[in-house]
Amino acid sequence: xxxxxxxxxxxxxxxxxxxxxxxxxxxxxxxxxxxxxxxxxxxxxxxxxxxxxxxxxxxxxxxxxxxxxxxxxxxxxxxxxxxxxxxxxxxxxxxxxxxxxxxxxxxxxxxxxxxxxxxxxxxxxxxxxxxxxxxxxxxxxxxxxxxxxxxxxxxxxxxxxxxxxxxxxxxxxxxxxxxxxxxxxxxxxxxxxxxxxxxxxxxxxxxxxxxxxxxxxxxxxxxxxxxxxxxxxxxxxxxxxxxxxxxxxxxxxxxxxxxxxxxxxxxxxxxxxxxxxxxxxxxxxxxxxxxxxxxxxxxxxxxxxxxxxxxxxxx
Ligand code: SF4
Numbered sequence: 001x002x003x004x005x006x007x008x009x010x011x012x013x014x015x016x017x018x019x020x021x022x023x024x025x026x027x028x029x030x031x032x033x034x035x036x037x038x039x040x041x042x043x044x045x046x047x048x049x050x051x052x053x054x055x056x057x058x059x060x061x062x063x064x065x066x067x068x069x070x071x072x073x074x075x076x077x078x079x080x081x082x083x084x085x086x087x088x089x090x091x092x093x094x095x096x097x098x099x100x101x102x103x104x105x106x107x108x109x110x111x112x113x114x115x116x117x118x119x120x121x122x123x124x125x126x127x128x129x130x131x132x133x134x135x136x137x138x139x140x141x142x143x144x145x146x147x148x149x150x151x152x153x154x155x156x157x158x159x160x161x162x163x164x165x166x167x168x169x170x171x172x173x174x175x176x177x178x179x180x181x182x183x184x185x186x187x188x189x190x191x192x193x194x195x196x197x198x199x200x201x202x203x204x205x206x207x208x209x210x211x212x213x214x215x216x217x218x219x220x221x222x223x224x225x226x227x228x229x230x231x232x233x234x235x236x237x238x239x240x241x242x243x244x245x246x247x248x249x250x251x252x253x254x255x256x257x258x259x260x261x262x263x264x265x266x267x268x269x270x271x272x273x274x275x276x277x278x279x280x281x282x283x284x285x286x287x288x289x290x291x292x293x294x295x296x297x298x299x300x301x302x303x304x305x306x307x308x309x310x311x312x313x314x315x
Contacts, residue, residue, distance in 0.1 A: 008083045009043035010036070031218045035077075038215060041206040042074045049190045051201040052160060056086040058201075059158035061149060062116075064092065064105055064224030066216035067164035071204055073219060075162065076114065089115045089156055093148055095141070096122040097228040104222050119152050124229060137231045150198055161193075165202045167259055168209040172240045174262065180236065184270070186262060206259075268292075 046052050060075060062068045072090055079088060092105045102118075109116040123144040127137045153161050165187055174186035189205040192198070204212065216223065247254045267275035269292065 006040070006043040006047040009046060009078050009081060010039040034211060034214055034218065038070065038074050038207060038211055039077055039081075041211075042203045043078055045189055045205045046078070046201075046203050049201070049205075051190055051203055052082075052084070052086050054084045054086070056159045057157055058086060058088050058160045058162050059149075059153050059156060060088055060090045060162045061164070062090050062092045062105055062109075063164070063226070064222075065164070065226055066221065066223060067166060067204065067209075067212050069108075069219070069221035069223070070207075070212040070215045071162060071164040072112075072114065073215070073221075075203060076112065087115075089117060089158065091117050091119065091149070091152055091156070093123075093145055093152075094118055094120045095145070095229070096120070096124045098124070098230075099228050101224060104224055108222055117152065117156060119148060121148050123148070127229075136234075137229065138234060141229070141231070150193060150195060153198055159199070161198055161200045163200060163202050164204055164212075166204040166207045166209050166212055168241065168244055168255075170202075170205060170262070171244055171255065171258055172237055174258075175240050175243075176236060179240075184272075208255075 052058060058075065060068070060072050062072060072088070075088055079086065090105075090109050094100060094102055106116065106118060121144075123141060126144060127141050131137045131140060149161065152158075170187045170189075174184075177183045177185045187202065189202050191200050193200055244255055270276070273279065
């Protein structure tokens with residue numbers, strides 16, 4: 001095994017059963033399968049995008065939500081099995097929202113024995129002062145948070161910043177950018193920050209949200225509610241999330257196919273002249289199996305052939 005083999009990270013054969021699963025055998029077996037799947041998907045993303053390298057110090061951003069707890073938990077498991085050495089440090093930004101239970105994360109992080117840092121910055125008051133009542137506060141809040149987390153990463157000597165976004169966040173972002181931004185753009189699994197100084201990674205990029213939800217229950221993470229700031233939820237993101245969940249139920253495989261599509265982009269079959277030289281396209285005289293079959297309809301499965309789909313005939 002080598003560092004580029006994701007099974008070397010996940011240690012699939014040796015994965016121990018999770019520590020806090022309930023006593024029921026069936027539940028225990030399901031929890032064990034879920035743990036293996038989470039480790040496998042995260043390990044695969046880490047290797048595929050070279051997210052974590054020898055000697056890295058990974059700053060894990062903890063909000064207190066199910067995704068960030070899952071991220072830390074799975075990274076701790078992978079760290080114990082990975083063929084390379086790296087450090088983890090959990091960081092929480094206490095934004096001084098009213099009612100924020102400031103003891104919850106430190107207590108949990110101490111209990112799992114991970115080094116951590118709590119950064120106290122009253123962004124809540126800044127946002128309240130600058131944004132008129134009734135207007136959405138998230139964009140200023142996120143900008144302030146990003147700047148603070150980059151500074152903290154510098155101060156801690158972190159070489160990577162890990163965020164807990166998962167597959168469904170990536171798909172929702174893709175759809176939101178298409179619907180409202182006029183862009184074919186999503187959330188990358190690894191990126192260089194806008195100040196050019198940090199590498200941000202999303203090790204849960206291949207993980208389905210239902211798995212982080214389930215894992216949070218299995219592990220009984222002490223979740224901190226995300227509505228303490230009093231800001232309205234992002235309605236468009238919520239609607240798109242609901243649409244994806246609905247599709248998942250009605251059309252099994254659709255969400256997975258959409259996610260696979262993000263890894264199989266064909267620039268010559270989109271319309272962006274910056275990605276493909278349409279002006280310079282000329283007949284080459286050489287047959288190409290991947291070339292366009294210009295006069296043939298695309299060959300998609302009939303709706304009735306898709307699992308779980310009933311065809312209703314309209315008279
Ligand atoms: S929901 Fe509240 S804490 Fe979260 S980004 Fe928006 S304003 Fe900030």
